[in-house]
Amino acid sequence: MKGKILLSVVGFCALASGFSMMSFAQVAKPVSPDAVAEFDRYEAFATAAYSSANQVKGSSALVGFNVGASAKLKKWFGGTVDFGDYSISSLSSGHVHPTMTTFLAGPEFYIPADNLTAFVHVMFGGAHTGGVSIGPDVSFAYAGGGGFEYKVSSRLAIRVSGDGIRSSFTTIPLEPGASPHAHLNARATGGIAYRF
Numbered sequence: 001m002k003g004k005i006l007l008s009v010v011g012f013c014a015l016a017s018g019f020s021m022m023s024f025a026q027v028a029k030p031v032s033p034d035a036v037a038e039f040d041r042y043e044a045f046a047t048a049a050y051s052s053a054n055q056v057k058g059s060s061a062l063v064g065f066n067v068g069a070s071a072k073l074k075k076w077f078g079g080t081v082d083f084g085d086y087s088i089s090s091l092s093s094g095h096v097h098p099t100m101t102t103f104l105a106g107p108e109f110y111i112p113a114d115n116l117t118a119f120v121h122v123m124f125g126g127a128h129t130g131g132v133s134i135g136p137d138v139s140f141a142y143a144g145g146g147g148f149e150y151k152v153s154s155r156l157a158i159r160v161s162g163d164g165i166r167s168s169f170t171t172i173p174l175e176p177g178a179s180p181h182a183h184l185n186a187r188a189t190g191g192i193a194y195r196f
Contacts, residue, residue, distance in 0.1 A: 039072060039075045039112070040072070040195035040196060041071060041072050041196075042069070042070070042071055042072075042195070042196050043069065043070045043071075043072075043193050043194065043195045043196070044067075044068070044069045044193070044194050044196075045066075045067065045068055045069070045070075045159050045191060045192065045193040045194070046065070046066075046067045046191050046192060047065065047066045047067075047159060047161075047189035047190055047191025047192075048063075048064075048065060048066075048189065048190055048191055049063070049064050049065055049066040049084055049086060049187060049188070049189045050062070050063055050086075050187065050188045050189075051063075051064070051084070051086045051100060051165070051185050051186070051187040051188075052185045052186045052187075061089065062086035062087065062088065062089050062098065062099070062100055063086060063087075063088040063089075064084065064085045064086035064087050064088065064100075065084070065085060066082065066083070066084040066187075066189045066191075067082075067083050067084075068080055068081050068082040068083060069081055070108060072110070075110065075112055076109060076110050076111070076112070077107070077108070077109055077110070078107075078108050078110070079105070079106065079107055079108060080105065080106065080107075080108045080121055080123065081103075081104070081105040082102070082103070082104045082105065082123060082125075082143075083101075083102070083103050083104075084100075084101065084102040084103075084104075084187070085099070085100075085101050086099065086100045086101075087099040087100075087131075089131075097131040098129060098130070098131045099129065099130040099131045100127060100128070100129050100130075100185075101127065101128045101129075101130075102125065102126070102127045102128075102141060102143075102165060103125045103126055103127075104123035104124060104125035104126075104141065104142070104143055104165075105123055105124065105125055106121055106122050106123035106124055107121065107122060108120070108121040109121070115150060115151040116148060116149070116150055116151070117148070117149045117151070117157075118146065118147075118148050119146050119147060119148075119149070119161075120144075120145070120146035121143075121144070121145065121146060122142070122143070122144050123142065123143045123144075123163075124140075124141075124142045125140075125141055125142070126138060126139065126140060126141055127139050127140075127141035127165065127167040139167040139168045140167070140168070141165055141166060141167040142165075142166055143163045143164060143165040143166070143187075144163065144164055145161060145162050145163030145164060145187075146161060146162070147159065147160050147161025147162060147189075148160055148161075149193055155194055155195050155196065156192060156193070156194060156195075157192070157193045157195065158190075158191075158192060158193075159189070159190070159191055159192060159193040160188075160189065160190045161188070161189050161190075162186070162187065162188050162189075163186075163187045163189075164184050164185070164186055164187070165184070165185045165186075165187055166183070166184050166185075167183060167185070168183065
């Protein structure tokens with residue numbers, strides 16, 4: 001009788017320790033502080049764009065498009081490249097139809113939230129103006145600005161941004177030489193971004 005009781009107690013203890021080990025195996029392990037959080041590393045965007053045109057005398061607005069791509073090295077930091085072409089002008093007098101093309105690249109900083117991500121960037125590159133007789137028609141340019149992206153699905157987001165693009169074109173058509181004055185063109189964009 002004592003042997004049966006002892007065998008029952010040993011069996012119960014073995015069964016209880018087995019359940020304890022199974023439940024311990026199901027407990028989530030703590031995440032290491034060095035573990036990298038999952039995030040979309042790459043993004044391509046396409047937007048409609050508006051830019052002031054202070055580099056061309058008498059022109060007040062240019063409308064066009066803006067495309068680019070971003071790569072994140074960290075959840076909060078990455079780099080972006082940006083190409084813009086603006087050609088529809090509010091200037092309608094005479095034969096002057098100014099255009100502007102920009103190519104910029106630089107670091108970008110992110111403030112991520114659940115569905116909304118804010119970003120700020122500083123970009124450097126060049127700008128080209130056409131449609132008017134301005135020389136030189138290529139200038140070093142840089143821009144500072146930022147915006148927001150609202151995630152609407154696992155891959156798509158709505159993107160809006162604003163920048164100030166600084167360049168040094170002459171302000172009077174047919175005026176020779178480089179302009180000693182830098183001009184700031186405000187730019188606003190809105191469109192979609194695809195994350196992958």
